[in-house]
Amino acid sequence: MEREEIVSRVRLVVVSVLKHNDFEMRDDLTAKDVDGWDSLSHMTIITEIEKDFGIRFKLKELNKLKNMGTLIELIESKLI
Amino acid sequence: MKNYELRRATLHDVDFLATVIIEAERSMTDKLGLSTIFDLSEDDIRSYLVSMLEEEVDGCEISVSSFMVATLNGKCIAAFGGWIEGFYDDMPSSLLKSNLIGYTIPKDKFAGIIDKRDIIKGIQIEREMYTHQLEYGYVISEERGNGLIGMIMNESLKSALNICPELKKSQVQIFENNPQSMNAYEKLGYRIVRRFESTHPDILKYMPYNVKLLMEKEL
Numbered sequence: 001m002e003r004e005e006i007v008s009r010v011r012l013v014v015v016s017v018l019k020h021n022d023f024e025m026r027d028d029l030t031a032k033d034v035d036g037w038d039s040l041s042h043m044t045i046i047t048e049i050e051k052d053f054g055i056r057f058k059l060k061e062l063n064k065l066k067n068m069g070t071l072i073e074l075i076e077s078k079l080i
Numbered sequence: 081m082k083n084y085e086l087r088r089a090t091l092h093d094v095d096f097l098a099t100v101i102i103e104a105e106r107s108m109t110d111k112l113g114l115s116t117i118f119d120l121s122e123d124d125i126r127s128y129l130v131s132m133l134e135e136e137v138d139g140c141e142i143s144v145s146s147f148m149v150a151t152l153n154g155k156c157i158a159a160f161g162g163w164i165e166g167f168y169d170d171m172p173s174s175l176l177k178s179n180l181i182g183y184t185i186p187k188d189k190f191a192g193i194i195d196k197r198d199i200i201k202g203i204q205i206e207r208e209m210y211t212h213q214l215e216y217g218y219v220i221s222e223e224r225g226n227g228l229i230g231m232i233m234n235e236s237l238k239s240a241l242n243i244c245p246e247l248k249k250s251q252v253q254i255f256e257n258n259p260q261s262m263n264a265y266e267k268l269g270y271r272i273v274r275r276f277e278s279t280h281p282d283i284l285k286y287m288p289y290n291v292k293l294l295m296e297k298e299l
Contacts, residue, residue, distance in 0.1 A: 017194060031175060038204060039174045040117075040197045043182035047190050059135055062179040063171060 001079050006053075006072055013048045017041055027069030053079065082152060084228065086235050089147035089159065091134065096156040097147055098129040104216040107255040109288040114181075116286040117196055118189045132180045139163050140173035141215040142180050148236045150219075150228050158219040158228040162236030164244050166209040173207055196286065202278030203292040205253050212240045212250040212299075217261070229261075230268050237299075247299050256291035270295040 007025050015021045018036045023029065031037040037045070049071075050056055055078040065071050089097060102122065106112050114125045132142045140146065141161045150158040165173055182190075207213050214236065219228050237250055252270060254261050262272075274294040283290045 032172075036197070038197065038201065039178035039181075040193055040200075042175060042178040044190055044194050046179070046182050047187055057183075059137070059179060059183045062183065063137060063176060064169070065175075066169075 001076075003072065003076060006075050006079075009052055010049060010068070010072065010075070013052055014045055017044050017048060025068060027067060027072075029068040030066070049075070055079070082223075082226065084157075084226075084231065085151045086148060086231060087151070088239075089144050089149045091136070091144060093147070093149055093156055093159075094130050094133045094144065096149070097133055097144065097159060098126050100147070100159045100161075100218040101129055101142070101216050102126060103218045105288075107258050107288040109257070111284070111286070111288040113200075113287050117193060117200075118185055120185070120189060128181075128184050132184050135180060135183075137176055137180055139166075139168040139171060140176040140180070141213075142177055147216075148232045148239070150232055152223065157223045158217075158232060160217040160229065160232040160236060161215045162233070162240060163213055164240050164247065165207045165211050165213050167244070170209070172209070173213065199280045199282050199286055200278060202280065202283070203276050203287065203290065205274075205276055205292060205294055208249065208251065210244075210247070212237055212247050214250065214252040217252075229264055233265075233268060241299070249299060250297045252295050254293055254295065255287075255289040256293055257289040262293065262295070265295050268297070270297045 011025045018041060023034045031042060046057065046062065053075055061074055065074065102112060102125065105114060112122055112125060115122055133144050137143055138145045140163065143163065146161040146163040147159050148162065149156050163173065214233060217229050241247055252265055272293050273296045276292045278290045
């Protein structure tokens, strides 16, 4: 899957969970930068991403996620 | 003076730590937020907390390594969680805790939790990076009134300052319905710096109280 498609689908998940699109999908985007991305929405976003891509993250992988860029890379690595 | 001993928690203490977390979360009410938000029984929550603690993630309130325990004749009688926010790879504890919960609790329990965000957001307090954070303090009823919480808090802070001498603040959050803890923390030099309130009509269906206080001590 092309990186662009991954980015687009992740963006759709985030918009669907947070019910707004007031953010820019850039590599250095973090939860703190996005209104409403708190601990409850974080769990939901991760769960919806797993469902959407048919993948499962390991706990160690989740705890190493620094920003949107590392999340996209992780998804890419699981789709190879 | 009783012969209390203080030490870092280990994996052998997870059952006691699960009790500590549950009792601290309840804040002297019958409301266990983890149970009400995820629609799980207390037994289920206890079992999931043990699993989360056994993951041995560092740097949040569901970390074995965060807890200092007090023992009497080898038996755990009190504990308090404490860590340096963002110490591990600058990861906020809220995300570490969220990852633990999301990883452990069955996915079908997440249906509708996003709607509960509006209910509790008024009392969610963002933790300040690179500060000493305290969470989940508990003493078994028979040993209360003996200064144990103060002993453990001081030991936790001493340990944090050994790792990070440049720490400037220690912070603790409590529900306003807990004046005994507030008084205990004030005696240790903590003062109330902010008050957070949820005015959502359903807040008390999910949480023990609608007002949380942020208390802080300059180091």
